[in-house]
Amino acid sequence: MEYLYYLYTMVNLKLKIARVECRLSQQELADLCDVTRQTIGLIEKGKYNPTLNLCIKISRVLNKTLNDLFWDENE
Amino acid sequence: MKTNNKKPFLNMDERNRQVANKVISIMYFLTIIAMVGIIFYRQFVIGQAIREFEDIAVILTVNSLFLLSALLYFGAIPIRQLKLKSIVLIYFLMIILGSLFTYTKYNIFESPGLSYEQLFEKLIIIILIISLIFLFYIIFSILGNRKLDKELE
Numbered sequence: 001m002e003y004l005y006y007l008y009t010m011v012n013l014k015l016k017i018a019r020v021e022c023r024l025s026q027q028e029l030a031d032l033c034d035v036t037r038q039t040i041g042l043i044e045k046g047k048y049n050p051t052l053n054l055c056i057k058i059s060r061v062l063n064k065t066l067n068d069l070f071w072d073e074n075e
Numbered sequence: 076m077k078t079n080n081k082k083p084f085l086n087m088d089e090r091n092r093q094v095a096n097k098v099i100s101i102m103y104f105l106t107i108i109a110m111v112g113i114i115f116y117r118q119f120v121i122g123q124a125i126r127e128f129e130d131i132a133v134i135l136t137v138n139s140l141f142l143l144s145a146l147l148y149f150g151a152i153p154i155r156q157l158k159l160k161s162i163v164l165i166y167f168l169m170i171i172l173g174s175l176f177t178y179t180k181y182n183i184f185e186s187p188g189l190s191y192e193q194l195f196e197k198l199i200i201i202i203l204i205i206s207l208i209f210l211f212y213i214i215f216s217i218l219g220n221r222k223l224d225k226e227l228e
Contacts, residue, residue, distance in 0.1 A: 035088035042090065051089055 014069050016044045018062045032061045110135050119184055140208065147212055148219035155220070166209055173201040 019029050019040075026044070030037045033054065042048035043058075050058070059066050087095065110131055117123045125132070146152050177197050182188030189197065 034086075036091065039088050039090040048090055054089055 012044050012046055012070075015058070015062075018064050018069060019044075022062055024062075029058070029061060033057045107135070107138070118180070122184075140211070143212060144215040147216040148222070150219055150223050152216075154216045166205065169205050169208075170202055173205060174198055177201060 019026070022029075024032075026040045027037045030040045033040070034057070035054065039048065039050075039054075043050050055066055055070055059069055062069065114128060114131060114135065117128045118125070143152075147154060174197075178194065181194075181197075
């Protein structure tokens, strides 16, 4: 359970799930958001904190709200 | 699926820019430290006269002056949160450091050293220069704050 919580907080699984639901690869999402594939990869891994502007861009592309993708209820 | 608003030469995203800025800042800091080291080495180890490394000293002085001014002007330093007591403390600390440096330079590394009268004259020059630098910084922070306030209107 602890491991799952760690995974949940350290890795942005919500973003990954939303991207897969939209049938987009990291590269495609990156192109649509005008960033590099590495940036999307790092956000999904929880190793980069995107700016609010990029969060909004990603949310719009994936047709989700900011809460859906970036809000952590456990914090 | 691809968007066409990419720059033709170098399309940096926010993370690339953030990393680049971090690397540039560290390298800039190291360069400044190296230049200070060179000046100290030339002055105190090799014993060169100031005119022999005046160019480096001028670049370093102008650079650090404008760096702090730019930080104050663009609002990187929250000057409004600084208390007057802290500013006065920094001012006197700079005077003490300047005086110590001058005393070390003339009375420890050079002989015969300066007399008390000559040291007093140097102290007046130090106070004058530091006061001018502080005035310069105050003007820049006032201008920067005005600019920020105007943008908020």
